[in-house]
Amino acid sequence: MKLQEVQGTSTTSVIFQAVSVPPEDADSVETNNSQELTEQEIEEFIAAEQVAASAGNNADINSMYTPQIGMEFETKEAAQHFFNFYAYMASFGTAIVKVFRSGSKKKKQEVTKVIVKCNKYGKNKEPKTLPQQEAEVDKDIGKKKGPKRKTNVVVKTNCQCTMVAKEEGQIWRITGLELEHNHDLQPGKHFDGHKYLIDMEKALIRTLNECNIPTRKMVTILSNLRGGPMTLPVKKKDISNIRIKINREVRGSDMTKLLDNFRNKKSDDPSFFYKFDLDEENRVKNIFWRDGSSIKYYEEYGDCVSFDTTYMTNKYRLSFAPFVGITGHAQTCLFGCTFLHDETAETFKWVFETFLESMGGKHPRSIIMDQDKAMKAAILEVFPNTRHRNYLFHIKNKCYNKNLKVFAKNKGLYEIFEDIVNNCLLEEEFEYLWGKMIEDKKLENNKYFTRMWETRERFIPVYYKHDFFPFIQTTSRSEAVNARFKENVGPTYSIHSFFSEYQ
Structure with missing residues (x-):
């Protein structure tokens, strides 16, 4: 049996291959024309390979990937990448130690020379310790120490492995090179310098x-x-x-691409609607659109609308706000979508007016929203005959969070509070029981309960007995729509990417 080396692109693998033996030696071999290596010989061979690797021997790397003096490259990046690829195969990290720039006015401080070394170059810095710290260290001597914490700090060994690349004319040439290491290499580990994608x-x-x-x-x-x-x-x-x-x-062409998409949708479906709100410098502030099918849904199920502005979906930090409804089978339907530049009364007024324009002027009978004063003001102006309320679920949760100690100290307050809010049949009944609860539990000075009383007609169910709010007391419908978009788009995405996901 002979040893035969097989060169690979990254490392050299060694295989044991049976080779024919000349006739004159036929008597000394077995009938299968091969001689088995002993277990001891195999162990010695493996040990020798490990010693060579630990000593920093890079001879097993294909010579075509080994840097050499005089090698030429088109760019500085190509030279650095070649050395980094060699480091990847040889299993060590690299670091750019020094960069030289041109002093010529024509080249405008362009890089003309770069020195790249093994990341274990130089010496370790000794931490400065005060006398008090040294005394504490002396006390710790002799105590049992726990396992060392893993760290990314590179232990320096003053390794001299270096490549110097210099610009000469229109090319970059390797002018200095040292490939020997004074430390063990680390096969299988990826260093920052190895990061490269074709x-x-x-x-x-x-x-x-x-x-x-x-x-x-x-x-x-x-x-x-x-x-x-x-x-x-x-x-x-x-x-x-x-x-x-x-x-x-796509920052510069983002809105152009979005406009092209809208135009294509409009050509395919004439009932598709979109509108942009621009500022004095013709920059986009707000965007609204709805599909052609949405107007059919709104015609049948547009009596109640849920509107929420809590989801950021794009790199411009524009709030995404869907107009959401409920079908006759209690399923969520999407009436329209908007991106808002801010949450002022003027912006909400534009959105609601645009929504009415897209729906042929039909006003919803009821609308549910969060506790936003600007939104409330815009609704009163644009939807004067629409009944609007706030999300009961969120208001109750906020009450519990702000009054944890109050509910903990007053036994039975939680049950009384829930019963009064949810189960009263008459407005007079609610007002009487609420006042009794405040008096019995001594909550007259509680600011949040006082505020809930002052705004009770915006969220308490008994005040909406004669209004149409099917299955809605929370933002769950709007949040379900938001969750669908959150699957694949986030705050670093463009508006164009968001619309692609919308489609």
Whole structure:
């Protein structure tokens, strides 16, 4: 049996291969034309390989990937990437130690020379300790120490492994090189300098981003293409950063793309409606749109509307606010969508007026919303005949959170409070029982209970016995719509990406 070396792209693997033996040696071999290595010989061979690797021997790396003096590259980045790829195969980290810039006015401080070293270059800095700290250290001597905490601090060994690349004319050339290490290498570990994706992988990330594929799934796809989870030299955070850069690229053309999408939808469906609100400098402030099918839903189920503005979905920090209704089968339907620049009375007035315009002027009979004074003022002006109320569920939760000690000290207050709020049949009954509860539990000076009493006609169910509010006491309908969009779009996405997910 002979040892035969097989060169690979990253490391050299050694295999044991049976080789034919000349006829004159046939008597000394077995009938299968091979001679088995003893277990001791195999162990000695493996030990020798491990010693060579631990000593920093890089001879097993294919010479075509080993830096050499005089090598030429088109750019500085190409030279750095070549050295980083060599470091990836040799299993050590790299660091850019020094950068030289041109003093010429024509080149405007352009980089002309770069020095890249092993990340264990230099010496460790000794921490400065005060006399009091030294005394405390002396006291700790002899005590049992727990396991060392993992840290990302690189232990320096003054390693001299270095590559110097210099610009000469229109090319970059390696002018200095030292590849020997004075420390053990770390096979299987990925360092920051190893992070590199080929153009095809970057294009794939761009394509997957257009499809709103989650980052964690992108990591899985790229890992499988490379051969497994351990072969991908980047982390989830790195791919997420790439996605953020891609999303920022459309900043200048984002609204143009959105307008093109709206126009295409309008050409396919003439009943599709959209409108932009611009400021004095023709910048987009607010956006509203609704599908053609929404007007049919609103015609049949538009008596009650839920409106909520709590979800941020884009990098411009515009609030997404859906107009949501309930069908005759208690299912959620979407009447329209809007992006709001701010939450002022003027903005809400524009939104509600645009909503009426898109729905042919039909006013809802009732609308439910959160406790927003600006929104309330706009509703009173735009929907004067519409009955509006606040979300009971949120108001009660806020009451409990602000009065934890009050409910804990007053036994039975929770049950009395819930019974009065939910089960009163007459307004007079509610007002009498509420006053009795305040007097019995001595809550006259409680600010939140006082405020609830002053605003009781906005959320207490008994005041809405004759109004149409089907199955609605919370923002759950609006939040269900928001949750659907939150699956694949977030605050770093563009409006164009959001609309693609909407479609």
